[in-house]
Structures are given as C-alpha cells and as structure tokens.
Amino acid sequence: MSLREVAVIGTGITKFGELWEESLRGLGIKAGFQALSEANVGSEDIDAMYVGNLSAGMVLRQEHVGALIADYCGFAERHIPTTRVEAASASGGLAIREAYMAIAGGFYDIVVVGGAEKMTDATDIQAGSSVTSGADEEWEAFYGATFTALHAMCARGHIDEYGTTREQLSAVPAKNHTHAANNPLAQFPFPVKPEAVSGSGLVSSPLRMLDCAPSSDGAAALVLAVGDKARELCDNPVFITGSGQGSDTLALHDRPKLCRFPAIAHAAHAAYAQSGKSATDIQVAEVHDNFSISEIIALEELGFFGHGKGGPAGEQGQTTYGGQIVVNPSGGLKARGHAPGATGIAQAVEIVQQLQGRADKRQVEDVKVGLCENHGGTAATAVVHVMEVA
Amino acid sequence: MSLREVAVIGTGITKFGELWEESLRGLGIKAGFQALSEANVGSEDIDAMYVGNLSAGMVLRQEHVGALIADYCGFAERHIPTTRVEAASASGGLAIREAYMAIAGGFYDIVVVGGAEKMTDATDIQAGSSVTSGADEEWEAFYGATFTALHAMCARGHIDEYGTTREQLSAVPAKNHTHAANNPLAQFPFPVKPEAVSGSGLVSSPLRMLDCAPSSDGAAALVLAVGDKARELCDNPVFITGSGQGSDTLALHDRPKLCRFPAIAHAAHAAYAQSGKSATDIQVAEVHDNFSISEIIALEELGFFGHGKGGPAGEQGQTTYGGQIVVNPSGGLKARGHAPGATGIAQAVEIVQQLQGRADKRQVEDVKVGLCENHGGTAATAVVHVMEVA
Numbered sequence: 001m002s003l004r005e006v007a008v009i010g011t012g013i014t015k016f017g018e019l020w021e022e023s024l025r026g027l028g029i030k031a032g033f034q035a036l037s038e039a040n041v042g043s044e045d046i047d048a049m050y051v052g053n054l055s056a057g058m059v060l061r062q063e064h065v066g067a068l069i070a071d072y073c074g075f076a077e078r079h080i081p082t083t084r085v086e087a088a089s090a091s092g093g094l095a096i097r098e099a100y101m102a103i104a105g106g107f108y109d110i111v112v113v114g115g116a117e118k119m120t121d122a123t124d125i126q127a128g129s130s131v132t133s134g135a136d137e138e139w140e141a142f143y144g145a146t147f148t149a150l151h152a153m154c155a156r157g158h159i160d161e162y163g164t165t166r167e168q169l170s171a172v173p174a175k176n177h178t179h180a181a182n183n184p185l186a187q188f189p190f191p192v193k194p195e196a197v198s199g200s201g202l203v204s205s206p207l208r209m210l211d212c213a214p215s216s217d218g219a220a221a222l223v224l225a226v227g228d229k230a231r232e233l234c235d236n237p238v239f240i241t242g243s244g245q246g247s248d249t250l251a252l253h254d255r256p257k258l259c260r261f262p263a264i265a266h267a268a269h270a271a272y273a274q275s276g277k278s279a280t281d282i283q284v285a286e287v288h289d290n291f292s293i294s295e296i297i298a299l300e301e302l303g304f305f306g307h308g309k310g311g312p313a314g315e316q317g318q319t320t321y322g323g324q325i326v327v328n329p330s331g332g333l334k335a336r337g338h339a340p341g342a343t344g345i346a347q348a349v350e351i352v353q354q355l356q357g358r359a360d361k362r363q364v365e366d367v368k369v370g371l372c373e374n375h376g377g378t379a380a381t382a383v384v385h386v387m388e389v390a
Numbered sequence: 391m392s393l394r395e396v397a398v399i400g401t402g403i404t405k406f407g408e409l410w411e412e413s414l415r416g417l418g419i420k421a422g423f424q425a426l427s428e429a430n431v432g433s434e435d436i437d438a439m440y441v442g443n444l445s446a447g448m449v450l451r452q453e454h455v456g457a458l459i460a461d462y463c464g465f466a467e468r469h470i471p472t473t474r475v476e477a478a479s480a481s482g483g484l485a486i487r488e489a490y491m492a493i494a495g496g497f498y499d500i501v502v503v504g505g506a507e508k509m510t511d512a513t514d515i516q517a518g519s520s521v522t523s524g525a526d527e528e529w530e531a532f533y534g535a536t537f538t539a540l541h542a543m544c545a546r547g548h549i550d551e552y553g554t555t556r557e558q559l560s561a562v563p564a565k566n567h568t569h570a571a572n573n574p575l576a577q578f579p580f581p582v583k584p585e586a587v588s589g590s591g592l593v594s595s596p597l598r599m600l601d602c603a604p605s606s607d608g609a610a611a612l613v614l615a616v617g618d619k620a621r622e623l624c625d626n627p628v629f630i631t632g633s634g635q636g637s638d639t640l641a642l643h644d645r646p647k648l649c650r651f652p653a654i655a656h657a658a659h660a661a662y663a664q665s666g667k668s669a670t671d672i673q674v675a676e677v678h679d680n681f682s683i684s685e686i687i688a689l690e691e692l693g694f695f696g697h698g699k700g701g702p703a704g705e706q707g708q709t710t711y712g713g714q715i716v717v718n719p720s721g722g723l724k725a726r727g728h729a730p731g732a733t734g735i736a737q738a739v740e741i742v743q744q745l746q747g748r749a750d751k752r753q754v755e756d757v758k759v760g761l762c763e764n765h766g767g768t769a770a771t772a773v774v775h776v777m778e779v780a
Contacts, residue, residue, distance in 0.1 A: 003496060025528075048635075057447040061531065063523040064478040064640060067770035071639045079656035081635035082771065083484060084476050088454040094473060098488065105495015106393060133453035138415075141451065245438075245471035249461045250454060266469035380457035381472065 003104040005227030007237035008387070010039025011349040016218035016337030017187040018120050024056055027219035028069040028116040031342070035112060036073075039223035040233060043074045047108035048081040050099040052091035052115035053341035055130035059122040069114055081108075088134025089290060091115065092220070092344025093374030093383035099224050100243050100385075109226045115346075116219035117339035127215055134377035136251035148212055148291070150252055150378050152204035155293035157258025159206065161308065164296065166206065168311030170197035172292035173210050173334045175320050180331025182361035187216055187337030197292075211292040216337035220345035222352070238352045242277065242386035244270030250380045261294075261379035264301035268373070268384045272303075275386040277369060279303030282325060282386070284354050284364045285371040286347035289332040298373050299327065302384070326364045329354060344374035344383060355389040393494040395617030397627035398777070400429025401739040406608035406727030407577040408510050414446055417609035418459040418506040421732070425502060426463075429613035430623060433464045436613075437498035438471040440489040442481035442505035443731035445520035449512040459504055471498075478524025479680060481505065482610070482734025483764030483773035489614050490633050490775075499616045505736075506609035507729035517605055524767035526641035538602055538681070540642055540768050542594035545683035547648025549596065551698065554686065556596065558701030560587035562682035563600050563724045565710050570721025572751035577606055577727030587682075601682040606727035610735035612742070628742045632667065632776035634660030640770045651684075651769035654691035658763070658774045662693075665776040667759060669693030672715060672776070674744050674754045675761040676737035679722040688763050689717065692774070716754045719744060734764035734773060745779040 012034030014027055022030075028051075036042065053065040062068065066084035070076060085094045092115035099111045119127055132141035135150055158164045174194040180186035197210040230237035246266030249255055255262075272278055279302060287302065289295035296310035304325055305313045313319060319327040330336045330350040333343060351370035353359045368389055375382040402424030404417055412420075418441075426432065443455040452458065456474035460466060475484045482505035489501045509517055522531040525540055548554045564584040570576035587600040620627035636656030639645055645652075662668055669692060677692065679685035686700035694715055695703045703709060709717040720726045720740040723733060741760035743749045758779055765772040 023528075054453060055447075057445075057520070057523055058451070058453070060527060061448070061519045061523050062527040063444060063448070063476055063520070064525075064767050064770060066477055067637050067767065068526070068640050070637055071641075071644070071770070076637060076639040076644070076770075079636040079638060079653050082477075082637040083488065083635075086453055086474050086476055087456055087472075098473065101492055101495055101497055105491055105497065107491055107495065129451045130447070130453070133447055133451050135454075136458070137450060137452040138413075245473075246469040247457050247460055247466060247472040248469060249466040250458050251461075254461070254466070263469050377454050377457065380454060380461070380466075 004106060005239060006100050006103045006224055007227060007230035007239045008222050008352045009225045009230050009234040009237050010035040010223035011352050012221040013185060013346055013349045014219045015185045016216045016339055019217040022217060024060060024116055024118040025068060025072045028114055029072050031219035031221040032073045032112060032114050035221035035223045041110060041223060045110050046075060046080060046112055047110055048102065049075060049112045050095040051084045052095035052344060053084060053117060054086060054088055054091050055117060055119060058130040058133060059126050060118060087381035088376030089340040089343060090374050090376030090381040090383050091341040096344060096348055096385060097243050097245055097383050100240050103224055103226050109229055111224045112221060113224060113345060114221040115342035115344065117341045118217050119215040120217050131215060139251045148207055149204040151291040151293055152207045153252060154258050155206050158293060161259045164311040166198055167194065168315045169211060169292045170194040171315040172289060172295045173197050175314060176289060176328050176332040177335045179329050179362060180335030183331050183336060186331040186335055187214060188335045207291055213290045213333035213338040216339040218337055218339035218342045220342045220349050222345060222348055236356050236389060238355045238387050238389050240385055241388050242271035242275030244268060244384045246382045248380045250377060252378050261297050261301050263379045263382040264298055264373060264375060267382040268302045271384040271386045277386055281369050282371045283367040283369055284326045284329060284351065286328055286330060286350050287373040288375045289328060289334050290338060302373055329362045329364060347372040347374055351387050355387060394496060395629060396490050396493045396614055397617060397620035397629045398612050398742045399615045399620050399624040399627050400425040400613035401742050402611040403575060403736055403739045404609045405575045406606045406729055409607040412607060414450060414506055414508040415458060415462045418504055419462050421609035421611040422463045422502060422504050425611035425613045431500060431613060435500050436465060436470060436502055437500055438492065439465060439502045440485040441474045442485035442734060443474060443507060444476060444478055444481050445507060445509060448520040448523060449516050450508060477771035478766030479730040479733060480764050480766030480771040480773050481731040486734060486738055486775060487633050487635055487773050490630050493614055493616050499619055501614045502611060503614060503735060504611040505732035505734065507731045508607050509605040510607050521605060529641045538597055539594040541681040541683055542597045543642060544648050545596050548683060551649045554701040556588055558705045559601060559682045560584040561705040562679060562685045563587050565704060566679060566718050566722040567725045569719050569752060570725030573721050573726055576721040576725055577604060578725045597681055603680045603723035603728040606729040608727055608729035608732045610732045610739050612735060612738055626746050626779060628745045628777050628779050630775055631778050632661035632665030634658060634774045636772045638770045640767060642768050651687050651691050653769045653772040654688055654763060654765060657772040658692045661774040661776045667776055671759050672761045673757040673759055674716045674719060676718055676720060676740050677763040678765045679718060679724050680728055692763055719752045719754060737762040737764055741777050745777060
C-alpha cells in the first residue's frame with residue numbers, strides 16, 4: 001500500500017537554557033501556540049497530539065504529559081487523542097515519527113507534535129538520575145557509570161580504532177558554538193575556540209566540560225498535515241519524505257564495538273530508502289551532539305563520511321558553511337541547548353526553517369534536502385528523518 | 391484510504407501480584423516470550439515493538455523501557471524500532487493502539503506489544519507519587535489529593551446526580567472477585583462478599599478499601615500481525631476491528647461534571663464507528679475498574695447502560711455470567727490486579743482468550759465480539775478496542 005504524503009506546516013520553539021521563570025506546561029503551551037499560529041490553524045482543526053518528554057516523572061512527579069500539554073493547549077474540550085512517547089533523549093524525534101506514521105497511515109489529517117523538558121527544577125541527584133535513566137540502570141547507572149563516562153568509553157573506542165584526536169573532538173563544539181552565535185534562541189550564543197574546548201576541565205577522560213551538552217529547559221513544536229491539506233494551508237510546506245527508527249542494546253557492554261552506533265545506521269538506511277535519497281543528497285543536517293564524540297559517530301553512521309573520517313572532516317571544515325554539508329546550523333545540543341523531549345523537535349524546526357529559507361544569519365544557501373538525527377541513551381534508540389521542499 | 395486488517399495471533403501474561411522475586415525486565419521477557427511462542431514466531435519475524443509502562447522512571451530510575459524490554463527479548467541485534475508510550479494507567483492500551491495503527495497504516499507486518507510494571511520495588515512515597523503522577527501534579531497532587539481522593543469525588547458526584555448506592559458500589563468488586571476465583575493468574579483469586587466491601591475500612595469517603603484496586607507487579611504481551619499473515623500463522627486470529635482514543639483535562643476541577651468520563655465515550659464512539667458495531671453487540675468486556683465507581687462510569691460511557699443505570703445493572707447481575715454482558719471475567723483491576731503498563735494488555739489477553747474459547751472456567755459462552763476499555767488518571771486518556779473472531 002502507498003503511504004500518504006506528510007508535511008510540516010508550522011513550527012514553534014522557545015529559548016533554550018536555564019529558564020527559572022518557566023514551567024513545563026508553560027513552555028509546552030508557548031511552543032504549541034506558536035506552531036498553531038504559524039500554521040494558521042486553530043485548535044478545532046487538530047486531530048491528535050503527540051508529545052515527547054523524558055524527565056517530568058522523575059523531576060516533577062508528573063507523568064501523563066500528553067494529556068497535560070494537550071489540555072493546556074486547549075485541546076481537551078474536543079477530547080482528541082494525545083500520546084506521550086519516551087525514548088530518553090530521542091523522545092522528540094520519536095514523537096515526530098509516531099505522528100508522521102499516524103498521518104501517513106490514514107488515521108489523522110492534522111497533528112501537533114510537541115516536546116518540552118524542564119530539567120532545572122531538579123536537584124543534582126534527580127537531574128543526574130533522569131539523564132542516566134536512558135542507560136541501563138541495573139548494569140550501568142547502578143554501578144556509578146554517569147552518562148558522560150559511558151560516552152567517554154565510546155570516545156576511547158573511537159580513538160583506539162581510528163586514531164581520532166583531541167583536536168578533532170574539540171572542532172565539534174567549536175563549530176557548533178560558532179553556528180549558535182547566529183541563533184538568538186540558543187542557550188550559549190557565542191563562539192568558543194577549539195583550544196578552549198581542549199583546555200576545559202576533564203569530566204571523564206577523554207571528554208572535557210566543553211565536549212558535553214548542557215541539560216536545558218525548553219520546548220519545540222510542529223504542526224504536521226497530510227499532503228493536500230498542507231498545500232492548501234501553507235505556501236512552502238516541508239515534506240517528510242523519509243522516516244527511520246533503530247534500536248540497540250541498552251547497555252554498551254553488550255555491543256561488539258564501542259566506536260559504532262548501529263541504531264543510527266539502521267534508522268538512516270530506512271529513511272534514505274523511503275525517500276530515495278542518499279547521504280550525498282543531504283545539504284543540511286541537525287545531528288545529536290550530546291557529546292562531541294556523538295556528532296562524529298553520527299556523521300559516520302549517517303554515511304556523510306566514512307568510518308573514522310568524521311573527526312578529520314570536522315577539523316577540515318567539511319561540516320560548516322562552505323563545506324560538504326552544514327551540520328547543526330542551530331548550534332546543536334551543545335550550544336543551542338539540550339532539552340531531551342524537545343531536542344528532536346528543535347532539530348526539525350531548524351531544518352524546516354532552513355529549507356524554507358528563513359533561517360536568517362544561519363541560512364545555508366540553496367538547500368532543498370535536509371536531515372534530522374536524534375538518539376537516546378548511548379544510541380539504544382535512533383530516529384532519522386529526511387525532509388524536502390519542492 | 392483503507393486500512394489493513396490487524397489481528398492478535400499470540401498472547402502472554404504473568405501472574406499479577408506482589409512478585410518480590412521478579413524484576414521489571416524479567417517480567418517483560420516472560421510475557422514477551424510466551425506471546426512469541428504462542429504465535430509460533432521467532433525474534434527474526436518481528437518488525438517492531440511497542441511497550442507500555444508508567445512507573446519505571448520514578449520507581450526504578452529506569453526510563454527508555456522500550457529499548458530495555460526489546461533488548462532483553464533478543465530484538466536488539468536486528469535493531470528493530472522500539473517505542474515506549476505512557477499515559478498513566480492507560481499506557482498498555484495505548485501501546486496496543488500505536489502498534490495497531492502502525493500495522494494498519496502499512497509500516498510493519500508483525501509487532502510485539504508488551505506492558506510491564508514493577509510497583510512493589512517502590513517506597514510508599516514513590517508508589518504514591520507514581521500513581522498520582524497520572525493526575526495534575528501542580529493543581530491536584532501537590533495539594534495532597536491522592537488518587538483515591540480524586541475518585542472519591544467522582545463517586546460523590548455520581549451519588550449526587552443519580553442516587554447511586556453503597557450496595558451498588560459494593561456489587562462491583564464482589565462480582566470481579568467472584569470472576570477472579572476462576573483465574574489462576576489473578577492477584578486475589580477468591581470471592582469477596584458485597585457486605586465485606588461495604589464493611590471494609592474507609593479510605594476516602596465514600597470509597598472503602600475493597601473499592602480500590604491494588605498496585606501490582608505484572609506483565610502481559612501480544613503479537614499483532616497484518617491480516618494475511620495472521621490467517622497464515624494462526625487458526626483463529628482475533629481481529630481488532632475498532633480502535634478509539636480520547637482525552638480530557640488532566641485535573642478534575644476543569645470538567646463540567648464529576649460523574650462523567652467523556653474521554654471514554656469519545657474513544658468508544660470512534661471504536662464503534664470503525665468496527666460497525668454498537669454497544670449492544672458487545673458480549674464480553676474488560677473495563678478499567680481501578681475503583682468500583684470507575685467501572686460503573688465506564689459501563690455508562692461505553693453505552694452498555696444509560697447514565698445512572700450502571701450501578702443498578704451490576705447489582706441486578708446484568709454484568710456477570712447470564713446477564714446482559716459479562717464485564718471483567720478476568721477479575722478486572724480489582725481482583726486480577728493492576729500493573730499500570732500491563733493492565734491494558736492484560737485486558738486484551740483476556741478478551742482474545744475468551745473469543746478463542748480457551749478461557750477455561752471463566753469462558754463466556756458463544757462470544758464473537760468483545761471490547762477492552764483502559765483509562766489513565768481520572769480518565770484524562772481513554773483507549774477502547776473492539777475485537778472479533780470470524
């Protein structure tokens with residue numbers, strides 16, 4: 001059977017950062033309303049809502065976040081279906097995929113996808129637990145493995161296998177901070193030099209403080225519509241032409257190689273196959289750089305560069321303006337900020353705005369095909385979307 | 391566009407109860423393997439997995455439960471998509487619906503749906519918080535409202551509006567315990583007299599201890615397949631012919647009436663419309679009796695009895711063997727047990743086994759059409775499925 005076309009017709013995103021005066025629901029409403037307004041639709045037009053969130057249960061003692069956000073967006077009166085999905089930091093990307101599938105499959109015509117996270121209301125212990133809750137509690141977190149320590153092992157594996165260098169790692173956050181300097185909604189909208197990354201405090205060898213993305217507050221939202229309605233409501237809808245999802249063992253120690261994230265390759269393969277595009281067609285991408293090593297591995301798994309070539313490519317300027325592909329024009333998780341449930345959706349907001357030519361100073365020239373890659377835990381879940389404009 | 395047929399071809403369910411020697415992942419594996427074995431499929435046949443879970447983050451510090459359960463079921467090597475959904479106690483029913491939609495829409499052919507919950511590893515405070523996390527934290531739980539207190543207000547509203555009596559409330563758990571006496575996997579497989587319910591300790595007026603379902607450990611799983619594969623793999627597949635979902639305000643105080651759960655009516659309307667069946671066609675149903683009042687309201691919202699008639703119908707024997715419709719032959723949440731993420735799936739396991747004529751001493755005679763109703767919070771999410779055999 002053939003799937004129906006699905007397009008993004010509206011985007012919403014808040015500032016990311018330590019937003020002490022904002023609540024989870026307040027952030028959700030702000031992004032949701034902005035997306036509705038941009039799409040020029042009202043709550044009476046919405047058939048369903050999908051919400052991505054990781055930490056509200058552990059941090060705020062609030063589960064059932066799908067009903068919560070839909071209620072506060074004014075959808076409760078019409079009793080529309082509201083669904084929360086969770087896959088650690090991939091929760092946002094997964095919410096997009098579930099909404100995409102529901103429209104493509106014929107269940108709904110117009111759906112709001114929202115992601116929100118409020119990390120700064122947590123104590124240090126709560127915040128740490130909520131981040132490691134995406135890893136294996138019984139075999140990793142319980143023994144004291146932090147999320148940074150787990151990724152440090154991946155970095156060590158990559159260094160051992162491919163000779164990846166400190167300078168190559170440092171080039172990733174430096175590039176993303178340079179991009180974020182043009183993003184007024186970024187948490188850290190200022191440049192950081194590679195030497196500053198290399199000289200920042202050691203957290204878990206070889207990862208240093210500026211290799212690590214922050215835990216942020218923030219929200220983002222999309223309005224998705226079936227093809228004909230999208231064309232009717234929007235002058236330049238951005239079509240989701242490929243959607244893929246992959247999984248892996250939750251614990252790192254069960255995998256054959258620490259330097260690979262095969263769930264990303266699996267998701268990318270599916271998204272490329274569906275869209276008929278390949279890695280060489282992608283002009284702009286948002287990828288999941290929760291640590292500098294994660295961006296390098298993601299670039300390789302997505303096929304943008306060969307295995308072991310992700311580090312050198314970044315250092316040589318191939319992942320920024322004027323290079324082979326612009327990666328994380330928003331500033332990525334490192335510099336725009338990382339609000340787990342919102343992150344995957346914030347990535348899509350950036351790619352949509354890039355493809356619609358309204359990314360201001362961050363605009364990549366003449367882009368028609370973009371990609372979002374969002375993963376959770378140490379990539380035990382990965383979600384990839386290919387997006388295109390006519 | 392037309393949707394593809396979807397059927398259940400395998401079921402798995404564990405004992406429900408205080409399972410001190412079982413872990414969340416152990417329970418998940420047990421139910422999952424049983425469903426695979428019953429369906430006569432191997433892990434190489436599975437295209438995706440959906441998991442329902444409420445409390446693992448708050449109780450076990452373990453989120454990312456989709457990847458966890460899939461990993462421990464042996465699916466990680468093939469990197470299949472794994473998705474956790476959460477809508478408080480409706481998490482299990484919602485996992486079925488998302489899996490159903492993914493197959494009906496054309497994305498996957500064979501999907502495992504699992505639900506697991508481990509409530510007894512919690513401290514009293516954790517367990518209490520994880521239950522009230524399905525209500526509105528800022529406007530209900532924060533002020534001390536327990537989940538029982540919120541349902542007590544619904545009961546009070548129903549008494550005020552319709553004159554529902556103590557005896558009518560007590561008839562619900564008494565009937566469900568009588569049913570559970572024939573279910574060897576039930577947490578409380580023994581009869582309880584209506585007078586014992588009426589004489590049990592007051593928890594939150596008018597609800598007494600035996601009006602309230604327990605917080606249980608347990609797991610359940612289904613294998614779903616697209617129509618042609620279901621017929622090929624299974625002699626008597628049970629088709630999901632209608633699926634509906636509804637939402638409501640998270641907080642009770644935002645609703646016009648305390649004695650109604652309109653999200654259930656919304657979900658039922660959609661499921662009936664899709665299946666071409668009406669309330670009068672349903673011969674056997676599992677409904678969400680987390681409190682005695684919940685079953686009464688659900689019976690009314692599902693259209694089995696008029697508003698205000700649910701209490702009298704139960705008292706008059708219309709909801710048990712020989713009556714108009716057999717409700718909760720498994721014993722329901724009250725007597726089979728209530729393990730939130732597993733509950734909606736356990737309901738489906740019972741209805742499938744009833745429709746296949748293999749429910750042993752619980753068998754309802756000559757049943758062809760059944761229904762499951764699962765809700766979360768004070769019915770801020772409701773999911774209804776209509777199931778049929780040829």
